[in-house]
Every structure is written in C-alpha cells, then in structure tokens.
Amino acid sequence: MDTITHNAQAAGKADTAPVPQWSVDAVAALLDLPFNDLLFRAQTVHRENFDANAVQLSTLLSIKTGGCPEDCGYCPQAARYHTDVDNEAMLEVDVVVAAAKAARDQGATRFCMGAAWRGPKQRELDRVLQMVKAVRGLGMETCATLGMLKAGQAEQLKDAGLDYYNHNLDTAPEFYGSIVSTRTQDDRLDTLGKVRDAGLHVCSGGIVGMGETRRTRAALIAQLANLTPYPESVPINNLVQVEGTPLHGTAALDPFEFVRTIAVARITMPKAMVRLSAGRQEMSEGIQALCFAAGANSIFYGDKLLTTGNPEAARDRALLDKLGMYPLRVATAGVQAVASEQ
Numbered sequence: 230m231d232t233i234t235h236n237a238q239a240a241g242k243a244d245t246a247p248v249p250q251w252s253v254d255a256v257a258a259l260l261d262l263p264f265n266d267l268l269f270r271a272q273t274v275h276r277e278n279f280d281a282n283a284v285q286l287s288t289l290l291s292i293k294t295g296g297c298p299e300d301c302g303y304c305p306q307a308a309r310y311h312t313d314v315d316n317e318a319m320l321e322v323d324v325v326v327a328a329a330k331a332a333r334d335q336g337a338t339r340f341c342m343g344a345a346w347r348g349p350k351q352r353e354l355d356r357v358l359q360m361v362k363a364v365r366g367l368g369m370e371t372c373a374t375l376g377m378l379k380a381g382q383a384e385q386l387k388d389a390g391l392d393y394y395n396h397n398l399d400t401a402p403e404f405y406g407s408i409v410s411t412r413t414q415d416d417r418l419d420t421l422g423k424v425r426d427a428g429l430h431v432c433s434g435g436i437v438g439m440g441e442t443r444r445t446r447a448a449l450i451a452q453l454a455n456l457t458p459y460p461e462s463v464p465i466n467n468l469v470q471v472e473g474t475p476l477h478g479t480a481a482l483d484p485f486e487f488v489r490t491i492a493v494a495r496i497t498m499p500k501a502m503v504r505l506s507a508g509r510q511e512m513s514e515g516i517q518a519l520c521f522a523a524g525a526n527s528i529f530y531g532d533k534l535l536t537t538g539n540p541e542a543a544r545d546r547a548l549l550d551k552l553g554m555y556p557l558r559v560a561t562a563g564v565q566a567v568a569s570e571q
C-alpha cells in the first residue's frame with residue numbers, strides 16, 4: 230500500500246468505517262510530496278470527479294459591512310481595529326437583488342451574502358431570509374455567511390431557499406487561539422453542526438498565510454476532511470493583509486505552498502468544490518493556473534470580495550479563456566448531494 234494512506238485504511242478498518250479519516254501525518258506527507266507528484270495526484274482525483282476545465286463563478290456581496298464585535302486577527306471588519314472599513318447599515322433587500330442580477334448577467338451562477346456579525350439577531354435574519362428568497366428566485370445558487378447561528382436559524386435559512394452556509398474553521402485548532410479570542414473553534418463546529426442538521430450544504434475552509442507552519446496547514450485540512458461528511462464547498466483563502474489588522478505585516482506565504490494546500494484539499498475532499506478564494510488579486514496568473522491544475526474549481530468573481538479587491542471580471546474571463554477554461558453553467562446542487570452521501 231502507498232505510504233500515504235487514509236488512517237482507516239491503514240488500520241484495516243475500511244469495511245467498518247465508511248468515511249475515511251485523515252491523520253495530520255497523512256496530510257502532512259501529501260504536502261511534503263515533490264510538487265509534480267502532488268499536482269499529478271490532485272489532478273487525477275479532480276478529473277475523476279469533475280470537468281477539469283470548468284470553474285464555478287461565485288459573486289460575493291457584503292450585506293452588512295464593518296463594526297463587528299469579534300477580534301479575528303485577519304479581519305478588516307472588526308470594530309476594534311483601525312482600518313479604512315466603516316460600520317455601515319445592513320443593505321436593503323432591493324439593493325442586494327439588484328447586485329445579484331448584475332452578477333448573474335456577468336455570468337455568476339452563485340451569490341454569497343456576507344455579514345460582519347458575531348451572529349444574526351432575529352430581526353436581522355428576517356431581512357436576510359427575504360434576500361435569500363429573492364436571489365434564489367433569480368435562479369442562482371445561494372450562500373450566506375452570517376457568523377454563529379442559534380437554534381432554529383439554520384432551519385429558517387433552509388426554508389427560505391438557502392443552498393450553502395459558509396462558516397470557516399479558518400485554521401487548525403492549536404493555532405486558532407492565536408488568531409481569534411472572542412470565540413472558540415468549538416463554537417464554529419457547533420454552528421457547522423446546526424447547518425448540517427438543517428439540511429443545508431456546508432461551505433467551510435480556512436485562511437493560509439497567517440504565519441502558520443506547514444504542519445498547521447495539514448492539521449486544518451485534516452480537520453475539514455474529517456468532518457462527517459466533509460464540506461461540499463471548501464474555500465481556501467490566502468490572507469489579504471489589511472493595514473490596521475494584527476496580521477498586517479505577516480511574512481507572505483510562498484505561492485507554491487498555497488498551490489500545495491489547494492492540491493491537498495482536492496485529494497482529501499475529492500467531491501467538494503474547492504474554492505480559490507481571497508488573495509487572487511495579489512496572485513500571478515501563473516499561480517492561479519497552477520491552482521486550477523491542482524483542483525480548484527471555483528473562484529470569487531467580481532471586482533470586490535467583501536471589503537477588499539478582487540480581479541476585475543473581464544480579466545478573469547480573459548484568464549479562463551487563455552487557459553481554455555469556461556464557467557460552470559449549472560448549479561452544483563446535484564454534485565453536492567452525491568458528496569453528502571459519501
């Protein structure tokens with residue numbers, strides 16, 4: 230047997246444990262592979278599960294910007310850090326629907342609404358529910374990222390037509406406390422459990438380039454891959470360094486290390502949409518192409534993420550064109566349902 234194996238297989242438990250569990254050692258061994266061997270493995274897995282030339286285009290909109298009470302060390306929206314981001318009121322439903330229509334007209338098939346909350350109050354959630362219904366009505370796949378959810382809130386989002394809830398683990402458990410102190414990773418896992426129980430698709434990933442070690446990146450990927458089932462959607466963000474945040478000035482991650490992280494996410498979560506997320510504006514086209522080769526099949530599309538920049542849509546279309554790639558036209562719900570049954 231290959232030296233890099235799933236734990237369960239290595240322990241001879243493949244028959245009794247239907248969901249393979251990844252050890253940090255096994256994921257770290259993948260990250261340590263020679264680059265070409267890692268890319269070959271990742272692309273092989275990718276081709277077994279997806280059209281290797283199709284990329285999902287997902288547009289983000291910040292529906293409530295700034296003023297967040299949390300202290301995530303990477304985030305420009307935390308009220309306590311002095312950044313250029315102001316505390317703004319929540320957007321009106323019609324403004325959000327107009328933005329979603331514009332995104333759809335540009336070719337996006339997924340629309341993700343983000344809010345700088347620790348979690349939504351019921352009054353706030355009520356307006357989000359209206360937004361979700363309206364955006365779903367446009368025929369787009371819907372995603373929301375609103376922070377921690379209380380009992381019953383995930384069910385309300387599901388009933389409104391939400392497809393995915395994004396809630397990132399962000400980093401490995403042992404590093405989490407160095408990045409965020411106002412909540413624990415168990416709080417994150419609790420919300421992910423509520424999302425799963427409500428029948429929503431899970432979108433959960435993390436951020437690299439926060440000064441973590443390769444071992445920490447392996448531990449993050451192992452933790453995501455060991456969720457049962459693993460998330461249908463896995464955003465891998467490269468830290469966008471924003472002046473005024475504690476992580477501003479962190480040594481930049483070697484771009485090949487970012488590609489390796491994408492590849493390992495693809496290998497360990499074969500049917501997930503792997504999202505090449507924040508940090509693309511600072512990334513060369515060559516590195517982005519390597520990320521696609523490593524199995525990334527979704528990008529944020531449109532000139533803004535939540536508060537920071539993203540490549541212009543026309544530039545992204547030109548890049549895909551140069552690579553002979555094209556936007557994924559259909560909603561991924563069918564694919565995701567299969568992933569959930571692993």
Ligand code: SAM
Nearest residue numbers: 303304344345346374375376397466468469507
């Ligand atoms: N407040 C909610 C929460 O934290 O879950 C939802 C919005 S929050 C901005 C969504 C995600 O954006 C975070 O979990 C984090 O992974 C990502 N993010 C925030 N700031 C970032 C940055 N500077 N660079 C990369 N990713 C970032």
Ligand code: DTB
Nearest residue numbers: 343374464506507534535536537
């Ligand atoms: C995710 O993992 N990345 C997106 C989305 N989910 C919500 C957010 C990236 C935010 C980057 C910093 C900003 O623009 O404020």
Ligand code: SF4
Nearest residue numbers: 297299301304307345
């Ligand atoms: Fe708030 Fe989310 Fe930013 Fe953390 S990542 S400060 S919870 S908006």
